[in-house]
Amino acid sequence: MNQSFLEVIKNQPIVPYIRESDYAIRQPGWTVPNRKLLDYLLIYIQEGTCEFEIDGVTYTCVEGDFCLIQPNLPCSLKGITRTITPFAHFDLFYHAQREHSFATKPGLIDLTEYQHLVQPRLNDFANISIPVKFRFQHNSSYKESLLKMIGLWQNGDVISQLEANHLLEEMILGLLKEFSDLQQEDKSVRPQSLNWITSYFSIHLSEPLSLQDMAKRARLSPSRFSALFKNKFGVSPHQYFLHLRIQHAQELLKQGDYTMEDITHFCGFTDVPHFSNAFKRITGTTPGNFRTSHTKEIAPFT
Numbered sequence: 215m216n217q218s219f220l221e222v223i224k225n226q227p228i229v230p231y232i233r234e235s236d237y238a239i240r241q242p243g244w245t246v247p248n249r250k251l252l253d254y255l256l257i258y259i260q261e262g263t264c265e266f267e268i269d270g271v272t273y274t275c276v277e278g279d280f281c282l283i284q285p286n287l288p289c290s291l292k293g294i295t296r297t298i299t300p301f302a303h304f305d306l307f308y309h310a311q312r313e314h315s316f317a318t319k320p321g322l323i324d325l326t327e328y329q330h331l332v333q334p335r336l337n338d339f340a341n342i343s344i345p346v347k348f349r350f351q352h353n354s355s356y357k358e359s360l361l362k363m364i365g366l367w368q369n370g371d372v373i374s375q376l377e378a379n380h381l382l383e384e385m386i387l388g389l390l391k392e393f394s395d396l397q398q399e400d401k402s403v404r405p406q407s408l409n410w411i412t413s414y415f416s417i418h419l420s421e422p423l424s425l426q427d428m429a430k431r432a433r434l435s436p437s438r439f440s441a442l443f444k445n446k447f448g449v450s451p452h453q454y455f456l457h458l459r460i461q462h463a464q465e466l467l468k469q470g471d472y473t474m475e476d477i478t479h480f481c482g483f484t485d486v487p488h489f490s491n492a493f494k495r496i497t498g499t500t501p502g503n504f505r506t507s508h509t510k511e512i513a514p515f516t
Contacts, residue, residue, distance in 0.1 A: 219339040219396060222307075226334065229308040230382040232375070234317050235367045238299045246291040247320040252331045253305050255283040255317075256385075258360050262297030266290070266346070273347045280356070281347050282389070285333045286325060300364055304382060307334050342394040350388060359385055408432065408446050415458050420482045425451060460496050463489070467505040474501060 233253060237260075248267075257264075257280070264275045269287045274294075283289050293299075303317045315331040325332055336342045350356040359381050367378035390396055414431060415423070428451050429439035443451045459481040466477045474486050483489035493501045 219341060219394075222334060222339075226307045226309075228306055228383070228386070230379045230386065231305040231308075231312050232363075232367050232378055232382060233303040233305065233312075233315065235302040235304075235364045235378070236300070237361075237364060238297070238301055240293050240297050240299070242293060242295050244293040244297070248288055248290040249318050249320050249322045250288055250325050251283060251285050251303075251318055252315050252325065252328055253285060253303050253317065253333050255281075255289075255301060255303055256360070257281045257283070257299050257301045258357060260298040260300055260357075262299075263294040264297055264299065265292045265294055268346050271346070275347055278349060278353060279347050280349060280353075282344055283346065284335045284337060284344075286335060288323065300360055302360070302364065302367075302382065305333055306336070306386060309333070336390075341396050342390065344389055344393040348389075348393070350392065356385060356388065408443060411443075411447075411454075412458070415455055419459060419462055420480055422482065423455060456492065457496065459483070460493055463493060463501065464497075464504065467501055468508055470505065477501070 257275075259275045259277050259279045259281070261277055263277075266273045266275060266281060266283070266289065268283055268289045273281070275281055305312050305315065309315070309331070311331065315328075318325075336344055363378045363381040363385075366374040366381070369375075410431075414428075418427075425436050425440065428443075429436040432439050432442075434442070440451060443454070447454050449457070463477050463481045466472050466480060472480070474489070478484075478486050478489040481489065483492065490501055493499075493504070497504060499507075
């Protein structure tokens with residue numbers, strides 16, 4: 215897949231949606247013939263021995279094994295002995311039509327008609343390689359999470375289903391931590407992206423914020439951060455931050471409910487004279503005159 219995992223989840227975020235979940239208790243010799251899935255299937259072997267063939271490879275699964283069958287792969291399931299296999303069919307990535315999707319029936323191999331419902335496959339991303347059969351480092355806690363998740367989902371009420379999906383999200387997070395290099399991918403991508411700047415500045419608008427603070431958040435040296443910032447926004451980080459503070463001051467002045475001392479504090483200036491001088495330097499008028507006229511606007515940087 216050409217897109218990185220981080221790029222995909224910006225448009226199709228991870229929002230687990232359990233479609234079906236149960237405790238399957240079966241006698242020896244049970245089978246689910248070959249098919250391809252639209253969604254994910256997570257199985258835990260609580261008791262017994264199973265034989266799963268996934269994408270042409272046969273896996274013998276015994277008590278304590280977890281199995282994750284990803285979408286659009288040929289798979290067949292067979293029980294060698296009597297088995298108890300708690301399971302969950304689920305979508306991992308958000309899809310507006312998720313309620314129209316379904317757990318495919320045996321023999322359904324051609325998914326052309328349902329291609330719009332096929333979930334992205336985690337292992338199609340370069341930084342992720344989740345095996346079909348695995349055990350967690352703390353296997354018993356994940357087992358308990360799965361069993362609790364199934365019980366909650368079967369309760370049927372909204373709160374229980376929300377909690378069930380939350381437990382599933384935690385289990386998927388555990389898988390990604392154990393079988394991916396996404397943290398390394400994140401470190402390589404984030405320094406080159408400054409899309410977080412406006413939100414970060416807004417959160418810290420009333421606080422002293424140094425160039426070193428900004429550079430640390432970007433995981434760059436101060437000089438490298440300043441150069442990238444100037445290239446993207448056309449001004450220095452200090453000028454941009456000051457501009458946002460003045461914009462916020464204008465908004466507060468228009469409301470007319472706050473004193474100059476309040477606005478000085480909310481916008482991160484040390485005192486009223488400091489605020490007034492900065493405001494006049496940028497807008498060409500005093501805060502008092504601006505409040506009276508409400509006419510002078512500063513267009514945001516784009």
